[in-house]
Amino acid sequence: MPFDGMFTHAITQELNQELAAGRVAKINQPFDNELILTIRSNRKNKALLLSAHPNYSRIHLTTEKISNPATPSNFTMSLRKHLDGAILNQISQVENDRIVNLFFNHRNDLGDSEDLVLSIEIMGRRSNIILYESGSGRIIDLVRHISADQNRYRLLMPGAQYLAPPLQETINQFEDVNKTLAIVNELMTKYPNYETLAGEIRHEFQGFSRDTSLEFAYELVSRKESREQIIKDFLTNFDNPVPTLSMNDQQKYYFSPYEPTQLDNIITSEGFDSLSKLLDRYYLQLANQDRVKQRGKTLIRVVHNDLKRNKGKLKKLQQTLENTKRADEFRIKGEVLTTYLSQVERGMTSIELPNFYDNDSPLKIELSNQLSPSKNAQKYFTKYQKEKNAVTFVTKQIKLTKQEIDFLENIESQVELANPDDLDEIKIELENQGYIKQKTTKKKRVTIKSKPEKFISSTGTSILVGKNDSQNDRLTLHTADKQFYWLHAKDIPGSHVIIESKNPDETTVDEAALIAAYYSKAQNSANVPVDFVQVKNIRKPNGSKPGFVIYEGQKTFRTTPDLKQVLALKQ
Known part of the structure; x- marks a missing residue:
């Protein structure tokens, strides 16, 4: 379901229970639209993520480890000035809308108490x-500055007066169950079809997305209990949620x-603690x-x-190679002309x-009337x-271009599968291979020796x-025991996977194949082929690109990547 007002109601209650009366310990902004407040509550540090991303806006606690930029943003510095060490008094939702306010108390540089709201x-x-300031409503700072030209209803700039988004004239079903019941009875009389009823529910009540209104309407139409009980039960889902x-x-x-x-068409469901x-x-x-x-x-x-x-270059090279298939035709014509040279007269055109x-x-055979018979033969030999x-040159170029394409497709796959922290090492690799110009020195930068996933x-x-x-190179060619086993998605860009065992059991091999398929370009495919071979059978050709190896004696398994299983195995 979308992060609608109903879900916001549920997450606000959970955050209030977890964080109220906590103290702000750290403030970071790892990405442009994302803020992380580390709040010390009940003797534990808890990371609260606030995201104003246009597609993934949300608020919740997170356990994800995210690195921060070397230089904090202006917004981060403003928050640190006003909220560092502040007490979080309360987290509340505005009506049943998608607005969450965090109320803080903080002492300023003069030691005076000030009440602030982070919305x-x-x-x-x-x-x-x-x-913004709780009393005056003066905006201190915000992630996205919105000028009057961009929004005529309200100005969102530092120093301006905070004005909340306009609220719709709809009912907050959590505040008045009796009124909610009366409106539901009226709607059900007019709209007995639950899909049509769902649309009307969205118009009358606050915070309903399409998915949530369909669930509510279906329960009203299908259940035999009293409508009042159905309403109470449905609202209880958000007061006492079962995260799914x-x-x-x-x-x-x-x-x-x-x-x-x-x-x-739901086929699987998984429950969570929060x-x-x-x-x-x-x-x-x-x-x-x-x-x-x-x-x-x-x-x-x-x-x-x-x-x-490179793909454009490969296409042209292949076309050139196709054109060179006439080489034997030229040779045959030269030999035939040489054999029957006595029958050829100067001035002939064919x-x-x-x-x-x-x-x-x-x-x-076409001839040039400007050349002697022997010169015409020599022309065909030339x-x-x-x-x-x-043919020799183009064949070599095709091989080199295919290697470039394989390398770049592998890098493309690595970027798709990377965490943000992995990008620095990938960038250095591209610099060392000459794809990106180095700004500081002509020497190759030393590759960061990061650790593989375990x-x-x-x-x-x-x-x-x-x-x-x-x-991949360090893991396969330098770190792994030669008796260990290596896996890789067959003929597909992806990660090298090492089983640290000389005699792995069948379950381990199956799970390693699943991981190899997941960490490949075929991550979202089914029935992915994965090669399995001992490390001792792997070689790296001289002069080959990083990550490229050849091997023999492999077995091939087929598996379907599954995120849930991969996460369950992660150390």
């Missing part, structure tokens, strides 16, 4: 995080505070992909442009001669030699995964 407006592309992650047959995920019944853990899991890939796009814009552009250029390579038909040399199989065996070419 997050979860409204798609209009989402924002705003710090569901997946349909198209592998699309949905999050909800209850077990949904009206989502299309709404925050549910959201952490749901946004794991979505938000991570977007973070990588933000931090890796240059890498993505360079790889995309070089891939496009001649038909017996073809001793094909006795069934004569061979027509063309033959030129085409023959071209997994533990169900039977306790360690499985290591290289996340980029440098890691």
